Amino acid sequence: MTNESTLALLERVRAADWSGDWDHAFEHAQSRRLLMHEYLRRSALWAQAYGAEGDWPFFDVTQYIDKEFRLPPALTTELDECLKKVAYSARKTCGAAVRLAELRARGDIATPDLPDLYEPLILFYERGGEFLQDGAGFLDLTGVSIKPRGLRHHLADLPFLTLDRRTLDALDTKGRVSYHAPADRSGPVVRRRPLKAGEQRDEVFTQDLRWEPTDLLRLSDEKKTDADYTQIGDIEAAELIQSAILGASRP
Numbered sequence: 001m002t003n004e005s006t007l008a009l010l011e012r013v014r015a016a017d018w019s020g021d022w023d024h025a026f027e028h029a030q031s032r033r034l035l036m037h038e039y040l041r042r043s044a045l046w047a048q049a050y051g052a053e054g055d056w057p058f059f060d061v062t063q064y065i066d067k068e069f070r071l072p073p074a075l076t077t078e079l080d081e082c083l084k085k086v087a088y089s090a091r092k093t094c095g096a097a098v099r100l101a102e103l104r105a106r107g108d109i110a111t112p113d114l115p116d117l118y119e120p121l122i123l124f125y126e127r128g129g130e131f132l133q134d135g136a137g138f139l140d141l142t143g144v145s146i147k148p149r150g151l152r153h154h155l156a157d158l159p160f161l162t163l164d165r166r167t168l169d170a171l172d173t174k175g176r177v178s179y180h181a182p183a184d185r186s187g188p189v190v191r192r193r194p195l196k197a198g199e200q201r202d203e204v205f206t207q208d209l210r211w212e213p214t215d216l217l218r219l220s221d222e223k224k225t226d227a228d229y230t231q232i233g234d235i236e237a238a239e240l241i242q243s244a245i246l247g248a249s250r251p
Helices: 004-015 022-027 029-050 073-083 088-106 119-126 151-155 165-171 216-221 234-249
Strands: 178-182 190-194 200-205 211-213 229-232
Touching (some): 004 073, 004 088, 022 029, 029 119, 029 151, 029 165, 029 234, 073 088, 088 119, 165 234, 178 234, 190 216, 200 216, 216 229, 229 234
Antiparallel strands (some): 178 190, 178 229, 190 200, 200 211
């Protein structure tokens, strides 16, 4: 009998929009970039653990864990039908994600204490569909392109672990932004967006869990507030945003 978690994952793959909706992908360009970086980091960890460096980064790890592993016939049929509707470039990893979920659910083969390999990639697909890879090794994520730097570099990447959908939504915005927080991290996150003619727009992530206009950075720059704001990276910003979201949900 197929595990419920495997079936849930299969349904997520089936429910993703594989129609090539560029607007949807553009809306989530920032979160998709971070999710792809996290997948590259995790796939480097799993490839190192199983000697799969030659197949990194987009590979089916179940073939390294247990070469004899096969899905139950009924699940194989269901997966094959599902993958027919999946964009070609994503079929291998979507199938691998389902196979790994079923292998781990069986519980008869020990796997390393590593973060879920394919979860960032499944979230990536859910937020805008496939990516494309060109002959120079660049990954076109729709709205942004990145180039994997090599397995050893990604092993040392800063983890991006804040995968809550609300946090990912809060990170998505049009154009470039920088993130800022008090030096002691005691206050809310502010993002600054450059506008035309040297102007800029500042927004704070409020207790209502949305971005609203603010003067906090201007006041900090002019030394008119005790809060000393400093620029932070987007991964740390995501952690602070998620902390605010989780804090707001507590009774």
